[in-house]
Amino acid sequence: MSEPLLDVRSITKRFGGLTAVRDVDLSIPMGTIASLIGPNGAGKTTFFNCITGFYTPEEGEIIFDGRPIQGLTTDNIAKRGIARTYQNIRLFGDMTVLENILVGMHHRLHAGMWQPIFSLDHSEEQKALVEAMELLDFVGLKGQGDYLAANLPYGMQRRLEIARALASNPKLLLLDEPTAGMNPIETDTMMNFIRQLRDDLGLTIFLIEHDMKLVMTISDHVTVMDYGRKIADGTPKEVQSNPAVIKAYLGTSAVDEAEEAEAEA
Numbered sequence: 001m002s003e004p005l006l007d008v009r010s011i012t013k014r015f016g017g018l019t020a021v022r023d024v025d026l027s028i029p030m031g032t033i034a035s036l037i038g039p040n041g042a043g044k045t046t047f048f049n050c051i052t053g054f055y056t057p058e059e060g061e062i063i064f065d066g067r068p069i070q071g072l073t074t075d076n077i078a079k080r081g082i083a084r085t086y087q088n089i090r091l092f093g094d095m096t097v098l099e100n101i102l103v104g105m106h107h108r109l110h111a112g113m114w115q116p117i118f119s120l121d122h123s124e125e126q127k128a129l130v131e132a133m134e135l136l137d138f139v140g141l142k143g144q145g146d147y148l149a150a151n152l153p154y155g156m157q158r159r160l161e162i163a164r165a166l167a168s169n170p171k172l173l174l175l176d177e178p179t180a181g182m183n184p185i186e187t188d189t190m191m192n193f194i195r196q197l198r199d200d201l202g203l204t205i206f207l208i209e210h211d212m213k214l215v216m217t218i219s220d221h222v223t224v225m226d227y228g229r230k231i232a233d234g235t236p237k238e239v240q241s242n243p244a245v246i247k248a249y250l251g252t253s254a255v256d257e258a259e260e261a262e263a264e265a
């Protein structure tokens, strides 16, 4: 089997006396969609934050694309090819759609953070602009580059956030609750869009999501956390029928009911 793109080995992250992530292993093969689920407070976002370098785990190792990344800065990890979006949208609302995307490119431009990107007389900046327009097209924001980000409808702001993450040219894209606050139609559209990211761009995707229909429909692999530990992982089908998962979500009585229903069937 080929090397996983991301290989997390027994990481532990503590906040004082609280162990938010305890001895968790996880590996994601290239070109797949993996999901991380679990009840509120299970440790999912902390786990993401360890991968992106926002936190450094006290124990364990994180190997990305064959090299260890734990202890690197968030910037250096982004340069290695990991991009993310956040549970709460973090766009620059008073900047245009296009400017938001150009900001996402700054890691790989020789330019500094602001000024040179926006002076368009240099060939590198011209190239960046063309790429940004292509990205806008890809995410369905064609012709809206001059709009203020804050004025986009909610679903499109989420897409713009993804476009900005894509602008850094990542190999692995982490999405933290990409459908949070969406209605069922917006959620379906986002689900198809995430699939497109894998199928058309060949990206590897790792998402945290509470919408079980989305998770069970698009994931190649699902990992379940509860109280900081990994309690199950496998295909969507395997995870759905795992008693530990049912118990974590619905309580012990739900496991008994599920077992009774299975016995009667």
Ligand SMILES: Nc1ncnc2c1ncn2[C@@H]1O[C@H](COP(=O)(O)OP(=O)(O)OP(=O)(O)O)[C@@H](O)[C@H]1O
Pocket (backbone or CB within 6 Å): 015, 018, 020, 038, 039, 040, 041, 042, 043, 044, 045, 046, 047
């Ligand atoms: N910076 C921090 N300092 C102290 N405790 C923290 C910190 N960040 C998270 N925690 C705690 O760690 C535990 C895991 O939190 P985390 O946000 O990772 O869970 P989660 O699974 O992402 O939850 P949710 O689904 O509600 O977003 C929680 O008990 C939380 O209160």
